[in-house]
Amino acid sequence: MANPPATATTSVDKPIVGSLSEVHADADRPLPAHPVTTVMEARDLNVFYGDFHAVHDVNLAYGRNEITAMIGPSGCGKSTVLRCLNRMNDLVTGARVEGQVLYHDQDIYAKGVDPIAVRTHIGMVFQKPNPFPKSIYDNIAYGPRVTGMKVDSMDDLVEEALRGAALWDEVKDKLKQSAYGLSGGQQQRLCIARTIATKPDVILMDEPCSALDPIATARVEDLMIDLRKDYTIIVVTHNMQQAARVSDRTAFFTARPDETTGNRTGLLVEYDLTSKIFSNPGDKRTEDYISGRFG
Numbered sequence: 282m283a284n285p286p287a288t289a290t291t292s293v294d295k296p297i298v299g300s301l302s303e304v305h306a307d308a309d310r311p312l313p314a315h316p317v318t319t320v321m322e323a324r325d326l327n328v329f330y331g332d333f334h335a336v337h338d339v340n341l342a343y344g345r346n347e348i349t350a351m352i353g354p355s356g357c358g359k360s361t362v363l364r365c366l367n368r369m370n371d372l373v374t375g376a377r378v379e380g381q382v383l384y385h386d387q388d389i390y391a392k393g394v395d396p397i398a399v400r401t402h403i404g405m406v407f408q409k410p411n412p413f414p415k416s417i418y419d420n421i422a423y424g425p426r427v428t429g430m431k432v433d434s435m436d437d438l439v440e441e442a443l444r445g446a447a448l449w450d451e452v453k454d455k456l457k458q459s460a461y462g463l464s465g466g467q468q469q470r471l472c473i474a475r476t477i478a479t480k481p482d483v484i485l486m487d488e489p490c491s492a493l494d495p496i497a498t499a500r501v502e503d504l505m506i507d508l509r510k511d512y513t514i515i516v517v518t519h520n521m522q523q524a525a526r527v528s529d530r531t532a533f534f535t536a537r538p539d540e541t542t543g544n545r546t547g548l549l550v551e552y553d554l555t556s557k558i559f560s561n562p563g564d565k566r567t568e569d570y571i572s573g574r575f576g
């Protein structure tokens with residue numbers, strides 16, 4: 282399968298954000314230049330909201346058991362691209378998607394593909410923790426129940442998901458209590474547990490830590506690195522340190538104003554190993570962004 286093109290236009294010779302590149306999660310996990318196994322791939326992806334061209338020609342391959350970060354200034358289309366990856370944009374009135382999104386080589390936008398089935402393989406965690414107004418237990422059991430998953434023991438599945446999200450020890454004695462009684466960081470881990478309960482393959486996360494304090498953020502980041510061995514994770518973040526700390530590869534997006542309408546259309550500038558993006562990016566726009574000169 283074709284690897285995503287690197288659209289470098291400017292060469293940047295020396296490391297510019299040393300402290301970020303040093304903390305990168307792949308320091309002890311050298312990765313090849315391109316994903317060995319591609320789980321998902323956006324091909325010539327264009328997204329429109331009515332007449333507004335929000336995202337232009339994105340080509341991007343996401344590797345198995347890797348964490349891919351999507352970064353860039355506000356409005357450049359990160360959430361739009363992320364939502365295309367499990368057809369969440371279907372739920373947005375006026376949204377239209379062109380191009381392909383391949384999941385294990387199958388186009389999830391092809392005729393006859395059931396978006397609900399897509400979302401059982403490709404789960405999503407949102408920016409604001411959004412537990413259901415139910416007990417902790419029922420939040421986890423909900424997905425398996427409504428999707429008709431074959432489950433030998435729901436108690437075991439709930440425990441497994443909560444353990445997987447590093448939340449079990451904190452909630453095991455209050456499973457029947459409302460999820461709303463949990464702290465924000467606990468609620469976000471509950472939402473991650475709820476996502477993994479249906480045994481997806483890919484987890485999409487849209488700024489999963491933006492509502493969390495630094496301690497809860499660190500816990501979620503540790504959890505992401507831990508989950509990487511079983512899942513493929515694609516995360517949108519505004520937090521440069523977070524992208525540098527957790528991700529294996531980083532895609533930098535920006536928005537370019539249309540000359541006639543002035544509308545800003547999002548595009549992918551550069552996609553590479555996170556260590557490379559944060560130490561020696563190929564494009565001046567990436568350099569300006571990660572060094573804080575833009576965005």
Ligand SMILES: Nc1ncnc2c1ncn2[C@@H]1O[C@H](COP(=O)(O)OP(=O)(O)OP(=O)(O)O)[C@@H](O)[C@H]1O
Nearest residue numbers: 330333335354355356357358359360361362373547
């Ligand atoms: N439902 C919608 N209807 C119309 N336009 C939308 C809709 N959602 C997003 N857009 C527009 O599409 C563009 C990309 O938005 P998107 O939310 O994907 O950006 P983003 O990179 O995630 O930004 P942020 O970092 O602020 O979350 C923006 O110009 C935005 O105004």
Ligand SMILES: [Mg+2]
Nearest residue numbers: 359360361517
């Ligand atoms: Mg967004």
